[in-house]
Amino acid sequence: GMIADRFFSANRVLSFLNIMGALLLVWLTQIRDFSIFFPVLLLYTICFMPTMSLCNSISFDNLAEPSKEFSRIRLFGSFGWIISGLAISSADLEALSTPFLIAAVVSLLGGLYALALPYKAPAKTTERASIGQILGFDAFKLTKEKPFLVLLIFSALACIPLAFYDSFTNLFITHEGIDNAAAAMSLGQIAEVIFLFTFPFFFAKLRYKGSIVAAIAAWVLMYGFFALGAKTGHTTFLYSVLPLHGFCFTFLFVTGQLYVDEKAPSSLRNSAQGLIAFATYGVGKYLGTLTAGNVVDRFTVEGNYNWVSIWMVPFGMAV
Numbered sequence: 001g002m003i004a005d006r007f008f009s010a011n012r013v014l015s016f017l018n019i020m021g022a023l024l025l026v027w028l029t030q031i032r033d034f035s036i037f038f039p040v041l042l043l044y045t046i047c048f049m050p051t052m053s054l055c056n057s058i059s060f061d062n063l064a065e066p067s068k069e070f071s072r073i074r075l076f077g078s079f080g081w082i083i084s085g086l087a088i089s090s091a092d093l094e095a096l097s098t099p100f101l102i103a104a105v106v107s108l109l110g111g112l113y114a115l116a117l118p119y120k121a122p123a124k125t126t127e128r129a130s131i132g133q134i135l136g137f138d139a140f141k142l143t144k145e146k147p148f149l150v151l152l153i154f155s156a157l158a159c160i161p162l163a164f165y166d167s168f169t170n171l172f173i174t175h176e177g178i179d180n181a182a183a184a185m186s187l188g189q190i191a192e193v194i195f196l197f198t199f200p201f202f203f204a205k206l207r208y209k210g211s212i213v214a215a216i217a218a219w220v221l222m223y224g225f226f227a228l229g230a231k232t233g234h235t236t237f238l239y240s241v242l243p244l245h246g247f248c249f250t251f252l253f254v255t256g257q258l259y260v261d262e263k264a265p266s267s268l269r270n271s272a273q274g275l276i277a278f279a280t281y282g283v284g285k286y287l288g289t290l291t292a293g294n295v296v297d298r299f300t301v302e303g304n305y306n307w308v309s310i311w312m313v314p315f316g317m318a319v
Helices: 002-006 010-028 034-061 066-090 098-114 137-144 146-175 181-232 235-241 244-263 266-298 307-318
Strands: none
Touching: 010 034, 010 098, 034 066, 034 244, 034 266, 066 098, 066 181, 066 244, 137 146, 137 266, 146 181, 146 244, 146 266, 146 307, 181 235, 181 244, 181 307, 244 266, 266 307
């Protein structure tokens, strides 16, 4: 984020990261040793994660009214998720390396397209960048404002139960007898498209606090129904709440991104978007993945999953 704030236009940084990501994805398909595979995968994620906050910053910089317009641009990301999920599931590619090659092609195209996005000259400054600034620590100045600090901590904590969904929903619904799990989980992205399109209307009524509270309430309902589905064996409970993930994602993440754009000064906007991404996709998801993995291990005996107990944990966290 700091690099885009001080040295290069955000679209050029976005282009570089996408092209590097494409090369790393192709490399992944050629690796047979996990000791090499994992570090290369880590390098790819380091390239990929900043692209989300850079896309947000570019959008916010070029929209007249972000609170009304951004969600309807963001929904195209959901279209991509839906199409990729359905394509991979229908072609039965989930166990192959082919999805990495598809992602590499898309990443390369995205990198080339980023060069056509609006150019924004970085803020001019005579000061030499310190190590802290290079690492994006300047954005932490915003945490001196209590509302921003609360949003940062709350967003990170909210991502801990979210990791249960990301890591184990596919396995869970497959275990419960739902075929084509990737296609079934696309219900969440379909709902996300709907809610992203209607988000400006709801946001005008709920504003920041109301939108975040609505997302958490929906998560409580989703995890509760997952536990009920596991207890009763009825997949109806599962199908009925899979779309809620799209609602939760929209109302938590888009709301947070809009708040950051509103509060951050223009000289720190890219770094601030990177900070909220670090808190959610970084710290929150990392802690959530560790927690979810340990919980699933705790409630698994000889390959038999106690899904009721597993889903009650994120249910309790969300409550």
